[in-house]
Amino acid sequence: MEKVKPKYIISSCLVGVKCRYNGTCSSTINLEDMIQSGEAIPICPEVIGGLPTPREPVEIQQTEDGIRVTNKAGNDYTPQFLKSAEEVLKICQDNGITNAILQSRSPSCGFGKIYDGTFSGKLIEGNGVVADKLFKNGISVMTDEEVLYQV
Secondary structure, X not given: OOOOOOOEEEEHHHHOOOOOOOOOOOOOOOOHHHHHOOOEEEEOHHHHOOOOOOOOOEEEEEEOOEEXXXXXXXXXXXXXXXXXXXXXXXXXXXXXXXXXXXXXXXXXXOEEEEEOOOOOOOEXXXXXXXXXXXXXXOOEEEEHHHHHHHO
């Protein structure tokens, strides 16, 4: 039997891995079959970037110099997020993966809508660091919410 080549990366938290900032997962749809069949590879960009689980929540702020990813106290995690974006893109490129299903609103994985950087719960148009890197490099990105509406 021929081994299935992965076509997708999927945020690990969407397939039951407790890697979100608060140590939980956020499985809202059944994507586990895609992992088990070899069609998808689970990834957690924030863990790949070296952040622990659990961890303080972070949001993206737009600055004159670009983006900064910080927690409420102002601690800067931008280098870890930029590193994870490079690593996840490399995983996609090394495996010929052209599609991503990512956790909505996340500072790594959000696509289309992210939190505004004020820790007030307000959403704005924008992409997480990893989702943006993948999209700009030709990877088709969709969120778990978009997949949920398609089933």
